[in-house]
Amino acid sequence: MTRAEGGAPPYVAVVGDGGAVSPDVLAVAEAVGAELARRGAVVVTGGLGGVMQAACRGARAAGATTLGILPGDDHAAANPYVDVAVATGMGELRNGLVVRSADAVVAIAGGLGTLSEIALALKAGKQVAGIGTWAIEGVLRAGDAAEAVALALGD
Secondary structure (H helix, E strand, C coil): CHHHHCCCCCEEEEEECCCCCCHHHHHHHHHHHHHHHHCCCEEEECCCCCHHHHHHHHHHHCCCCEEEEECCCCHHHCCCCCCEEEECCCHHHHHHHHHHCCCEEEEECCCHHHHHHHHHHHHCCCEEEEECCCCCCCEEECCCHHHHHHHHCCC
């Protein structure tokens, strides 16, 4: 990751379902956010609920900066754990901005939106670690938050 090598923190996107997800998935997302914070990363998400909110909550509690790239026009739509909200007005097309804003991606569970972010990240040559997500060539499988973050950061 060239940004980290230059002394700046890595930006890592955490992607996953923004809707109702199981408490277990939320716990994993929160742990990923906290682990990224401990590793000095800026946490990038789509800024809404579900996995995105849980990752931001974990990151924020552990002292990281969180960046939410929102699909709509309203900054206030961001979850309460987003430090910097970018209202794009682009709908699902903002998934490309989430991925392009990051140096690496951690995918947690997720549906078709998550699949699109994984595909865009792989196409862009980004490291993608996954926990309980799509089984796609190029996605590094992780069993827990610490392993996912280590894989994403290239450890």
